[in-house]
Amino acid sequence: xxVYFDLLIAIGLVSTLLPAYFLYYSTKKRTQSWxxxxxxxxxxxxxxxxxxxxxxxxxxxxxPRLLITHEQTIDLQGIEHPFTIALVSxxxxxxxxxxxxxxxxxxxxxxxxxxxxxxxxxxxDNTPGDIDETIYITPLSRLIDAKIPVYAIPGNHEYGIGxxxxxxxxxxxxxxxxxxxxxxxxxxxxxxxxxxLVTTTIHDQDIAIFGGDSYLAKxxxxxxxxxxxxxxxxIALIHNPGAVWLATKEDIDLVxxxxxxxxxxxxxxxxPIGRLNEPIPIDWYxxxxxxxxxxxxxxxxxxxxxxxxxxxxxxxxxxxxxxx
Numbered sequence: 001x002x003v004y005f006d007l008l009i010a011i012g013l014v015s016t017l018l019p020a021y022f023l024y025y026s027t028k029k030r031t032q033s034w035x036x037x038x039x040x041x042x043x044x045x046x047x048x049x050x051x052x053x054x055x056x057x058x059x060x061x062x063x064p065r066l067l068i069t070h071e072q073t074i075d076l077q078g079i080e081h082p083f084t085i086a087l088v089s090x091x092x093x094x095x096x097x098x099x100x101x102x103x104x105x106x107x108x109x110x111x112x113x114x115x116x117x118x119x120x121x122x123x124x125d126n127t128p129g130d131i132d133e134t135i136y137i138t139p140l141s142r143l144i145d146a147k148i149p150v151y152a153i154p155g156n157h158e159y160g161i162g163x164x165x166x167x168x169x170x171x172x173x174x175x176x177x178x179x180x181x182x183x184x185x186x187x188x189x190x191x192x193x194x195x196x197l198v199t200t201t202i203h204d205q206d207i208a209i210f211g212g213d214s215y216l217a218k219x220x221x222x223x224x225x226x227x228x229x230x231x232x233x234x235i236a237l238i239h240n241p242g243a244v245w246l247a248t249k250e251d252i253d254l255v256x257x258x259x260x261x262x263x264x265x266x267x268x269x270x271x272p273i274g275r276l277n278e279p280i281p282i283d284w285y286x287x288x289x290x291x292x293x294x295x296x297x298x299x300x301x302x303x304x305x306x307x308x309x310x311x312x313x314x315x316x317x318x319x320x321x322x323x324x
Contacts, residue, residue, distance in 0.1 A: 005307060009056065016056070059311060063313075066316060067104055067303065067317070069108060071319075073324065074298065075324060078231070079324055085118055086109045088117070088119055088120070088318055091124070097136070097305075106139050106140060108318045109318060115203070120239055121239030121258055122156065122304075126177055132180075141188040150190045151190070151209060154182070156217060160176050194212075194213040195222075197225060206229070206232045207235060208233065215240040222250045233253050235255075236255045239259050242279070244291055257299045258301075261314075262302070266313045268313070272314075287299065298321065301314055301316070301317050
């Protein structure tokens with residue numbers, strides 16, 4: 001699949017740079033050509049073609065390697081002692097993103113000194129081949145060494161399921177490696193949650209954390225929330241923001257999600273190129289939003305790419321949430 005997308009990038013570059021070269025050549029050498037007789041229009045066309053090639057190169061090989069920090073303050077009822085969460089999603093570890101990518105993310109997280117870290121799914125890309133992608137999560141152990149609690153959930157890629165939802169049969173594109181992922185994360189000391197509820201204390205503040213299983217794999221269940229302690233803030237870590245409508249029926253104050261990649265490519269006046277089947281507003285593909293009177297959702301654009309190695313006007317991010 002990666003070879004296919006890289007081939008598309010190569011075709012796109014040839015399709016822009018080659019015509020640009022011939023147009024420019026005609027304005028200089030082919031005295032009888034239309035291009036020679038209309039140099040101003042030809043130069044505009046050459047500029048647009050070259051600009052398209054530059055955008056393609058930048059979006060394929062430069063922006064995906066960037067890493068920004070997105071800081072967001074969130075007001076939750078019942079918070080008496082503020083705390084911080086480092087939120088990361090969609091590592092998509094595989095052919096394109098490996099140990100070095102995770103090391104950069106871990107370096108950024110450590111520099112932010114968060115109270116807890118949450119990993120919102122699709123840590124593994126689950127692409128075909130003989131490579132065990134779980135070996136690339138090893139740098140995350142540095143967070144455990146730094147005594148920072150880390151909570152992780154699976155996404156749809158761990159189950160080998162794509163982003164379309166018309167039927168279960170058409171969703172599966174690779175094998176199910178969810179159990180291998182769970183074992184690997186637990187082996188380095190990360191709390192791996194699959195429809196699991198935990199209660200923790202941060203700065204003398206009791207917090208309930210619900211980690212949901214995959215929505216697209218039809219494994220998400222909120223049954224465990226029946227046992228949730230009353231009157232303490234509840235944060236739900238759910239990979240797919242399309243599940244937020246189900247979460248609003250539960251006693252959940254804040255949903256943290258990824259999955260959208262922010263659209264991966266975002267164009268001015270148009271917004272995200274990559275769209276979900278799930279019915280959420282396009283504005284909710286990244287950032288903080290009020291779902292209803294009781295529930296907020298924050299969606300991160302993530303750090304990796306699904307499909308083509310492409311990001312544009314939407315760089316990878318580590319999010320620092322200040323909950324107060």
